[in-house]
Every structure is written in structure tokens, then in C-alpha cells.
Amino acid sequence: MAEVKKIATRESYGNALTELAEQYPNLVVLDADLAAATKTGIFKKAYPERHIDCGIAECNMMGIAAGLATTGKIPFVSSFAMFAAGRAFEQVRNSVGYPKLNVKIGATHAGISVGEDGATHQCCEDLALMRTIPGMVVMNPSDDVEAKAAVKAALDHEGPVYIRFGRLAVPVINDRPDYKFELGKGVVLREGKDVTLVATGLEVSETLAAAEKLAADGIDAKVINIHTIKPLDEELIVAAAKETGKVVTIEEHSVIGGLGSAVCDCLSAKAPTKVLKIGVNDTYGESGPAVELIKKYGLDSEGIYAKVKEFMA
Structure with a gap:
């Protein structure tokens, strides 16, 4: 029996952004000094002029993303789920959600599978927090194929989107010709x-x-x-x-x-x-x-x- 291929969905996130960049010239990527961990570094290497490192200032990063969205850009803001959904909740709610801006949040290192990073970084509340924001689309892809499809779906959706990605490599289960991703469909x-x-x-x-x-x-x-x-x-x-x-x-x-x-x-x-x-x-x-x-x-x-x-x- 062939060995099942395993890929961390945070890898899929960085790869998807890079693969879609040419098709979406308004796509810009922001991160909070975590490009190596969130894998937005893949995008940064290919499109340095469209990547903004906001430093360890996630709340400010959300505000910058909101501003960029008002100019027609499609910003993907990237950080660990604990910081993107937790630390910056007020800015996501008021600066992104309330005005219904076209900001996409790529939250990596979610759940207990963050492992050695410990309890403070193992965000098991992010889906609950983001569900409460009116108009926020919340996605949690299961593998590499689905994670890439989720990024594409987020780009095509007008409005705020939260996507959860993991640190741990997981089996690729959707690698089949008939796979179809449709936002809001199980x-x-x-x-x-x-x-x-x-x-x-x-x-x-x-x-x-x-x-x-x-x-x-x-x-x-x-x-x-x-x-x-x-x-x-x-x-x-x-x-x-x-x-x-x-x-x-x-x-x-x-x-x-x-x-x-x-x-x-x-x-x-x-x-x-x-x-x-x-x-x-x-x-x-x-x-x-x-x-x-x-x-x-x-x-x-x-x-x-x-x-x-x-x-x-």
C-alpha cells in the first residue's frame, strides 16, 4: 500500500498565495514577524513588493489591512490563530467586520496540534470568536487540496474571511479528479x-x-x-x-x-x-x-x- 502524502495546511497557504498572485494583481500579504512560520515567506520571496511585515503588532496589522482594502487591495493578514483571532479580536471586529471590508485572515498554528508551543499558543477558541462576528466567513480546511481551494474561494468572495490552518502535516485526502470546493457546502x-x-x-x-x-x-x-x-x-x-x-x-x-x-x-x-x-x-x-x-x-x-x-x- 502506497504511503499517504502528508502536508501541513500552513504550507498550502503560502503556496496558494504565491500560485494565485499573478491571477490576482491586487492580492497583498501582511504578516506579523512570522513569515517563516506562517509560510507567507514563500510569497515574500516571489513577490517582495507585495509583502508587508508589520512586526509583532497584530492589532496594527489589522488596521493596515483594513486601510488597504478601502483602496481596492485584497489583503491577506497572517499570524498564529491565537494572535489573529485572540489578540486582534477588537480590530477584526471593528475595523474589518463592522465596515464589511474585503480582508482575509490566514490564521496558522491553530488547535492543540501546535504541540510544544504550549497552552498559551494552542488556540482552541478561534472558530467560536470568529463565528460571532456578523458577516464573517469561517473556514477550516482538512488538507492541502482543500486549503488551496479555500484561499481561492476567499479571494473570490467579497467580504471578510477567516481561514484556519495547522502546523502539523496531515494526510492529503481530497486529491481526486471529482473534488469540488464550494463555499458553505459540506x-x-x-x-x-x-x-x-x-x-x-x-x-x-x-x-x-x-x-x-x-x-x-x-x-x-x-x-x-x-x-x-x-x-x-x-x-x-x-x-x-x-x-x-x-x-x-x-x-x-x-x-x-x-x-x-x-x-x-x-x-x-x-x-x-x-x-x-x-x-x-x-x-x-x-x-x-x-x-x-x-x-x-x-x-x-x-x-x-x-x-x-x-x-x-
Whole structure:
């Protein structure tokens, strides 16, 4: 069996910006002294005149991006999720969101898979924070193919967009001819009749592996990849819930305010269904190897499999 290719979505981000630069001459990239880590350094090397290093001043960077957007530029502001969504929240809300400016936020190093950077940098609240900003599109791609497609979709969308990227290399699962990315539309990766597993980001590949383990036990799981948290594909979620009767959400994010909350908001209003939320359970992360942390917090395929088995029982 061929080895699965793994690429960190932050790499995909830097590559996508560079590949799309010629097609979008108004595209400019800003970073906060983290070009090597966010991989915007790839863009900087190819288009130095269209890259602005704002220094360790994320709040100011958002203001600069807002100003550039008013002149017709399409700024991509880049930093760790903790700084882009956390430190600069007020500027994102008031300088970008309130005037509905065409600013794109590329937030890397999200979730506990930041690993050794520790609890202070492991942002498990960013999706929740960005969901609350009116008009903000929120995306969390699952792999290299989807991350590049998300950047392109953000460029084509008029208005503020937040895209979450990871530090850890993850399996490429969407490298197929029929793959199609549509903003606000979920993707059914596996059909099933017993339970619906709704996953986002790096948890999509782990959920697919968990579904295989469940199948061996006679549990037929439908797997849905939700790359756009907001706007959520409510039609697909409701249809799947009615079809299987049980729903599990899986995310490398707090169980409060992220994908799980978005799905529960939808289902409580349109199709009340029993839901299990798998994620980070109202706790901070800790320092350690990324893969080991994912396992410890029950977010690997084995952890997902065990929780779904218990839920089904």
C-alpha cells in the first residue's frame, strides 16, 4: 500500500498565495514577524513588493489591512490563530467586520496540534470568536487540496474571511479528479445509515479512519467534511440527521462555540437530534508532541472510535 502524502495546511497557504498572485494583481500579504512560520515567506520571496511585515503588532496589522482594502487591495493578514483571532479580536471586529471590508485572515498554528508551543499558543477558541462576528466567513480546511481551494474561494468572495490552518502535516485526502470546493457546502466522504460523523480540519482524516474501525464492528457511519463553519451547510446537516438519527461532531477546537455548537444550533431549530460533541472539553492544552497531544485529548481515530461506540451503545 502506497504511503499517504502528508502536508501541513500552513504550507498550502503560502503556496496558494504565491500560485494565485499573478491571477490576482491586487492580492497583498501582511504578516506579523512570522513569515517563516506562517509560510507567507514563500510569497515574500516571489513577490517582495507585495509583502508587508508589520512586526509583532497584530492589532496594527489589522488596521493596515483594513486601510488597504478601502483602496481596492485584497489583503491577506497572517499570524498564529491565537494572535489573529485572540489578540486582534477588537480590530477584526471593528475595523474589518463592522465596515464589511474585503480582508482575509490566514490564521496558522491553530488547535492543540501546535504541540510544544504550549497552552498559551494552542488556540482552541478561534472558530467560536470568529463565528460571532456578523458577516464573517469561517473556514477550516482538512488538507492541502482543500486549503488551496479555500484561499481561492476567499479571494473570490467579497467580504471578510477567516481561514484556519495547522502546523502539523496531515494526510492529503481530497486529491481526486471529482473534488469540488464550494463555499458553505459540506462534502459527504462516506455514506452510512447508523450515525452521522461531522468533522472539520485535521479531524476529517482521523474521522474517516474511525469510521473504518466502526464498520468492522458493524456500525455504518456517514462521514461529512464541513470545511466552512460559517455559513454552515444546514441543508446537508439536517438531511443527514434525519437519515441516521444520531450525529457526532469532531473538531480540534473547544466543544464550546465551534463546529459542534454550530451543528447543535442548526439541529435544535430544524431537526432535534441526539448529538455528541467531540473536541477539547473546556480545558487548556499543554506542551508536548502534537501527535501525542491529539491522542491524549481523544482526538485521534482510536479516541473518536471509542467515543462513538459508547454513544451508539
